[in-house]
Amino acid sequence: MRGTALLFYILRRLLQTVPVVLGVVVLNFLLLQLAPGDLATVLAGEAGGAPKEYIDLLRQRFGQDQPVIVQLYRYMAGLLTLDLGYSFRQSAPVLQLLLDRLWPTLLLMGTTFLLSLGFGVTMGLLAALWVRTWKDHIVSVVAIIFYATPLFWVGLMLILLFSIKLGWFPTSGMEDVVAFNEGWDRVVDIAHHLVLPSITLSLFYLALYARLMRASMLEQRGLDYVTTARAKGLSERQITIRHVLRNALLPVVTMAGVQVGSLLGGSVIVESVFAWPGLGQLAYQSLFARDFNLLLGIFFLSSCLVVIVNLIVDVVYVLLDPRIRIG
Amino acid sequence: MMKSFSQRFLHNPLVIVGLSWLTLVLLVAVLADVLAPANPFAIVGKPFLPPAGDFLLGTDSLGRDVLGGLIHGARTTLLIAVLSTLAAVAFGALVGAVAGYYGRWIDDVLMRLTEFFQTIPSFLFALVLIAILSPSAMNLVIAIATVSWPPIARVVRGEVLSVKSREFVRAAIVAGQRDSAILISQVLPNTLSPLIVTGSLLVATAILVESALSFLGLGAPNQMSWGFMIGAGRSFMREAWWLVTVPGIVILLTVLSINLVGEGLNDALNPRLADA
Numbered sequence: 085m086r087g088t089a090l091l092f093y094i095l096r097r098l099l100q101t102v103p104v105v106l107g108v109v110v111l112n113f114l115l116l117q118l119a120p121g122d123l124a125t126v127l128a129g130e131a132g133g134a135p136k137e138y139i140d141l142l143r144q145r146f147g148q149d150q151p152v153i154v155q156l157y158r159y160m161a162g163l164l165t166l167d168l169g170y171s172f173r174q175s176a177p178v179l180q181l182l183l184d185r186l187w188p189t190l191l192l193m194g195t196t197f198l199l200s201l202g203f204g205v206t207m208g209l210l211a212a213l214w215v216r217t218w219k220d221h222i223v224s225v226v227a228i229i230f231y232a233t234p235l236f237w238v239g240l241m242l243i244l245l246f247s248i249k250l251g252w253f254p255t256s257g258m259e260d261v262v263a264f265n266e267g268w269d270r271v272v273d274i275a276h277h278l279v280l281p282s283i284t285l286s287l288f289y290l291a292l293y294a295r296l297m298r299a300s301m302l303e304q305r306g307l308d309y310v311t312t313a314r315a316k317g318l319s320e321r322q323i324t325i326r327h328v329l330r331n332a333l334l335p336v337v338t339m340a341g342v343q344v345g346s347l348l349g350g351s352v353i354v355e356s357v358f359a360w361p362g363l364g365q366l367a368y369q370s371l372f373a374r375d376f377n378l379l380l381g382i383f384f385l386s387s388c389l390v391v392i393v394n395l396i397v398d399v400v401y402v403l404l405d406p407r408i409r410i411g
Numbered sequence: 412m413m414k415s416f417s418q419r420f421l422h423n424p425l426v427i428v429g430l431s432w433l434t435l436v437l438l439v440a441v442l443a444d445v446l447a448p449a450n451p452f453a454i455v456g457k458p459f460l461p462p463a464g465d466f467l468l469g470t471d472s473l474g475r476d477v478l479g480g481l482i483h484g485a486r487t488t489l490l491i492a493v494l495s496t497l498a499a500v501a502f503g504a505l506v507g508a509v510a511g512y513y514g515r516w517i518d519d520v521l522m523r524l525t526e527f528f529q530t531i532p533s534f535l536f537a538l539v540l541i542a543i544l545s546p547s548a549m550n551l552v553i554a555i556a557t558v559s560w561p562p563i564a565r566v567v568r569g570e571v572l573s574v575k576s577r578e579f580v581r582a583a584i585v586a587g588q589r590d591s592a593i594l595i596s597q598v599l600p601n602t603l604s605p606l607i608v609t610g611s612l613l614v615a616t617a618i619l620v621e622s623a624l625s626f627l628g629l630g631a632p633n634q635m636s637w638g639f640m641i642g643a644g645r646s647f648m649r650e651a652w653w654l655v656t657v658p659g660i661v662i663l664l665t666v667l668s669i670n671l672v673g674e675g676l677n678d679a680l681n682p683r684l685a686d687a
Binding site for chain 2: 103104107108111115116118121228229231232233234235236237240241243244248342345346348349350352353356357367368372373374377379380382383386387390391394
């Protein structure tokens, strides 16, 4: 019974994402209208990017002589069938470029997500257990400093210390391409390259989750159910682990879902600092090539990614919180 | 006994530290032309002179004075951060107030819009906006404001909802005041304290976004800024560590100070929460 209810819940949430995706498409279209030149020239990568035949083809397809609303409809129909056009700067279909760069970004984001959530929750939990002691203060001070540090600067400082001075980690890239590693060696090589970028991207979120977790733990500890549990004779350890921790995690999970969009923005910076070959670096390149078609494709895909991750977080939330009834 | 606002606010040592640094940065930004009369892009000496020589913080790869750059950068960065926050607060407050006050379908539409802007990856959106509008100080303000108004709208809406059924608002309606007058003179003043806290924290975020954009080379052209200095120095980290390190510490201290002051404000304005 719970299974079908969950399925319906997922379907309903899926339906709710439709307006967001449509909204992004409309936003993309509006942005294209803002750019100098008509839709076809902008999409083709501005002057010199594309052969004239392709621009004429685009003009015809979007119906440049038609009212804007018709152009919007045709643009929308293109995007929603995943026809993201062609990038003449990179000489490849946009969709192909995006899919090639998706995995490095997902790897970086996934690692960061686990790292920041794991360490952030642990730090917040410990700070709450040590509340008002010097250990709690140290955690709080570290968190508030990480929270205020610019991402790109952390990355550069880590490179300065660990790559240039100590030589422990590579300065850039995702793997040693000339080594032609295969199998397990390749995994180790990529993990070695992943260390600094993922730490860089993690610090801010780690601080955010630690602060939130600490506050959430302290709030939960003062609630009636804790008194009940204590009256029932449970040990403090049991109360903390079985009751307080589970409830205190919920706001952190919500926040982690909310932060996915900002994580993607952060990965643009981190990828350009570490030359990590993901979507962020592609965005950075397309920005300066004025390859708007590719840039907007990245924006579209990233927004879809955020929507999907939010959906997953919501489902996890339902599974985690017994108070939420679905259906 | 409940202490007064200024007692609570100014007796917090972290707030004093934050306020001192911010006052210094603000003074430097205002007096930039007096403190460092030379154009920050001017070449004043040999490249890569280390700090504590002829130039207190050394020179960069082209022989430009790093301290002069920091001083003029303070002006650019602060100006863009403050202006974009003001724009975001104005727009967010308008959206939130209208949504909360009128309720029903207007509320629905405006809140869906707010959620939409919170869902899309905001830094990426700012990046796309700047790329399409072309980098300039004005466009930076527009882009940063466009991605930072949603939290303001939410805060103001929440406050308006809790205030609008109170007696003084009803009295104003009965007295025949117009909606706009009620919103401005009766409702909005009551949303002021959370608005100030959220707004002050937004300035910190705006500085981080502005620095990141300038670092990526999308900052205001021909204007020295902290992020730009780091971006320009990153290729020379091996030879000149101070080019990247020093501006980064300045950004860190400034953002940290704003956060400390913002949290101090929050504690002072909501004394009951702070005691909990």
